[in-house]
Amino acid sequence: MIRDTSAQDQVSTQPPRPIWRRWLWPAVTTLVAVAGIGYVASSWLGASRSFDSDRLRLAEVGRGDLVRDIAADGRVIAANSPVLYAISAGTVTLKVVAGDVVKQGQELAVIDSPELRSKLAQEQATLAGLEAEAGRAALDATLARATASKVTDQAAIDRQAAARDLERYQRGFDGGAVPQVNLAKAQDDLKKAEITLQHARSDATLQSRGADLDARNKRLLAERQKAVVNEVQRQVDALTLRAPFDGQVGQVQATQHTQVIANAPVLGVVDLSKFEVEIKVPESFARDLAIGMPAQLTSGTGQPFPGEIAAVSPEVVNGEVVARLRFSDQQPPGLRQSQRMSARVLLDTRKNVLKVERGPFIEQSGGRYAYVVTGSTATRRPIQTGVSSLGEVEIVSGLQPGEKIVVSGADLFGDHERVSIN
Template sequence: MAIRDTSAQDIPVGHGSDRGRPLRKWIWPGVAVLMVLAGIGLVARGWLSSARSFDAARVRIAEVKQGDLVRDISADGRVIAANSPTLYAISSGTVTLKVVAGDVVKQGQELAVIDSPELRSKLAQEQATLAGLEAEADRASLNATLARASARKVTDQARIDQSAAQRDLDRYQRGYDGGVIPQVDLARAQDSVKKSDITLQHALQDAGLQSQGADLDARNKRQLAERQRAVVSEVQRQVDALTLRAPFDGQVGQVQATQYTNVAANAPILGVVDLSKFELEIKVPESFARDLVIGTPAQLTSGSGQPFPGEISAVSPEVVSGEVAARIRFTDRQPPGLRQSQRMSARVLLDTRKNVLKVERGPFLEQSGGRYAYVMEGDTAVRRPVELGVSSLGEVEVKSGLKPGERVVVSGADQFGDEPRVRIN
């Protein structure tokens, strides 16, 4: 009986290099699959961490930098005449024009004449009243002279009577001392002296009162005449103003009146332009209006590129279409051959901030009141609170919330809404 062994269960085994060959052929495919899964995971993580995604071409990104922030305003302006008054009719009447628009005139030259019979008649009446009051003033002065003369006559007569009574008293006194004159005659002479003294005293007092009264009447008459003279001077000034004259050397501007027509009182007749003094009118954004003060230095540049110093001379309080009008005058000299409505560029220097954080200015300033900004972290924009300072036309100061080198979405963030994180493709 034969005994069976295990030879039927044995399997031939090859060398060691042959055993690892099936495992190695799956290593690289597995690595590739892991890399694809990792990429898909990163993309999925980015998509999950960002609520929305936007195209990078629709936004503008700027880098936060550190340096000097120059606050200035650059604008193109229009040259206007600094002095261009309009002459008005002081009274109604018929106007006669002596010049036409564009004429060069000299100071004091007649430009127009208004014929006002009413005003001229009023002048004649006031002059006649003045003549009557002056005559009354002269008469009052003459009456004062006569009153003083009459008082002087009475006073002189009283002095003579007082002297005569004193001589009689002296004579009676000598006669009484010699025993020739009785005492009653001496007493009568003494009474006469006292009476003459009282008469002289009253005469002097009456003379002073009469002189004061006459002077007062004369002064009142003179004051009435002076008042009327002032009225005549005013009416005469109005009559003289019927002839419109050039206030300075210049050129006739717009003529509002028509030749030989009747104009109303205070109606505009024509304008005169001073060609020797010009200013530049510019429009600045409303946000810069509060920084403009009269006297702020500016630099004006003509078409040739030559700079001319200037300063702010006026700032309009009215805001029109988000802009404020301001005027700049030349402080040293103005370009030769300057004309009205000529275009010039102006640069107004407000101030300079040294070594500050700054970023490019953009519409993000108006979003959320400038309290938030979208900061780039890789390809994701994260909404972050920031504190901004002063701004210029091209840059804005960063006080806190940002660091140098960080990138900020300065334009196009309005499409993000208030999302905390968005993806920029």
């Protein structure tokens, strides 16, 4: 007898499974795969080009306070460091060397100028002559006034005598002892004396005026020459170069016992009590700088010192503007020229604004658009930017908090509206 599998068979009490249920999960898996492939394909087809994310820098848009400040490394310079010049050509004799500490009024150098000293002697001699002439003119004026006074007094006496003669002749004529002719002559003599007195007084006034004018002209000439002498004397005194304040001798530009030309630099003096910090600011921030703006200066030890803007250069050199900061309270001890210090100038603070990290996209598009990243796609979107600081820029419109944009590397996209990011 041949054995079979009838002994192993069992009767099933469950109904048979439908055919469609066997194909349900494979169909669902296939649909998900097709949807994913379609999404990826649509993204690839919608983007004109693809770029590596390692070459890009992204930043997230958010809200917060935007502090507009300028941070720069500055160089310590002396606020007062004049250079002394030779006022005339001559031989220079140095009394100090570079680095010497000097006091105000101390002799630093002497220039021997025979030409200038000879000019001073000539001008002084001319002044002496003019002063003598002025004195002589004043004496002549006194003599002229005395002579005029003498003539006036004589005319007054003659007039008085003529008046007495007329009175005597009048009494004689009234008594019949004097003829009328003599009376008339006495009257004429009185009138003549009065006219002479009047002219004498007028001449005395004119002569006094003329003498005073001559004396005044001589005196003015002498005063003019005195001013010339004072100026030459000042130049001679300036041949001795003196320290304008307490400080230290800087660079010495002249050689001992050598000939220097007029207006040649001799040496510099540095005021060690007043220092300033010179910084260079990008041209884009130049219009925001103003004298008196608060600043913070940090020395090498990390200690901050308050300061303020003292001066801003009116010109732009190599895309930068030079500004000078002064210490508003006290300056760090032991400062030296050309020492490095960190400076921070606070321009403005905007409260609760929409902002994003600053990047090259601001300069590339002028702040008119940005590439917004969604998944693996970057889409160009028009935006409007506001004020900016060194690290952040204000977003006025076009973006929402939480969105990510390409802040660096967008120059690779060209003019494409949409690109893919790997």
